[in-house]
Amino acid sequence: MESIEDSVVAEKAVNEHAAPARGRPRQFCPDKALTAALQVFWRRGYEGASMAELTEAMGITKPSLYACFGNKESLFCKALDLYERDKLAYVQKAMSAPTAKGVAEQLLRGSLALATGESDPRACLGVISSVACTTFDESIRDEVMARRASSDRVTQERFRRAKEEGDLPEGIEPEALACYLMAVLQGMGVQASSGARREQLAQLVETTLALWPGR
């Protein structure tokens, strides 16, 4: 992420077609603003994050926000994109581990690092969003669930391959194992959100690996 300097003039990060920049140039960097917005959404959830808090954290005013990112829902989706790209990079990397257990280990450790990395522990943004937001538009719920479903599918696919390669013992279905691993990861997020200590979560990782079937 090349994170442009916060000089007075800084755009073309969003519209990569590099418009000829007619009119007054914007005085903030959309990438940085979006990063700040992501932090707020992550801390507060979609509904808990007010536009006032968002604009303050982003360092811009409401009209600027609406002009650049559309409405709150659209801003949230863009933040989700950024989240997947930056914070969930470890998921894709984990899939190339040599064995199923290696995949699980990388997912668990990556999730642990993500949950305890920034200031205070917190769950994956997707977990927060899917549990927390019971009121808001179905469109966002669907969005979040679709993203998680695709993540599930990737893991299931990887574990099916692992089964063929002999990583998993008899009687263990790859789909069930993927679902189980996701549950542990989500449970870790819940515990992180409710103030678990880092060591506790690390212990959770070790226990899960200790119980892991196959190689």
Place this chain on the structure above:
Amino acid sequence: MESIEDSVVAEKAVNEHAAPARGRPRQFCPDKALTAALQVFWRRGYEGASMAELTEAMGITKPSLYACFGNKESLFCKALDLYERDKLAYVQKAMSAPTAKGVAEQLLRGSLALATGESDPRACLGVISSVACTTFDESIRDEVMARRASSDRVTQERFRRAKEEGDLPEGIEPEALACYLMAVLQGMGVQASSGARREQLAQLVETTLALWPGR
């Protein structure tokens, strides 16, 4: 739960000192109203449940609600009490299973039944509250976390006994195992909240039991 008839006059369920009933008697049953409120909180979370939706579900008006239950926070706490008493009865029952695996099985199956019992699957109310509510008063967060902590403590204590009784193999710490089991249960709640099918959750139960260490 003896669930009083919804006759016109029905009280003394809350104030068990059986006041001599001076003045106009209330025209609703506090127990039934609280049950309805619990359903709303469970579906929407604390912040997602508006007073309008609550009063409508409870079949009473706002002044009646405030007179009988205090404010929203107090109503939520009373609903939590009811939830623990009714919905989480299986937790205490599970602790008297003969082995650690039996405890785990009863917790998993009880949690599955709870999550998929009513209309649509949903997470444990405690899980929802601890993840979802990032804004509201610390007092409620503390309340929810304290209740869950006590539940954790009970399980840990039970597993320490199990260790002494030889239910758990070497190298498995009872505290870590309790934490791990909680994570799976919470993960199940997350998946239930985001629309997992009943069979998926049942599969999760079976997988966890299949991987369970000891007896």
Place this chain on the structure above:
DNA sequence: TGCTTTCCATACCGGGCGGTATATAGTGCA
């Protein structure tokens, strides 16, 4: 039949929400 007491129904309160209208400031271009 008053009188007290309590509950119910309606209408209302200040405040914060997501979102926007308007006027001004800062650019490139002619």
Place this chain on the structure above:
DNA sequence: TGCACTATATACCGCCCGGTATGGAAAGCA
């Protein structure tokens, strides 16, 4: 220098939130 264009700043909109004031309705008691 003026024009077209776009971003910013301020103030504002309607709406819904949790919570409440007020007047009337239903009971026991005298």
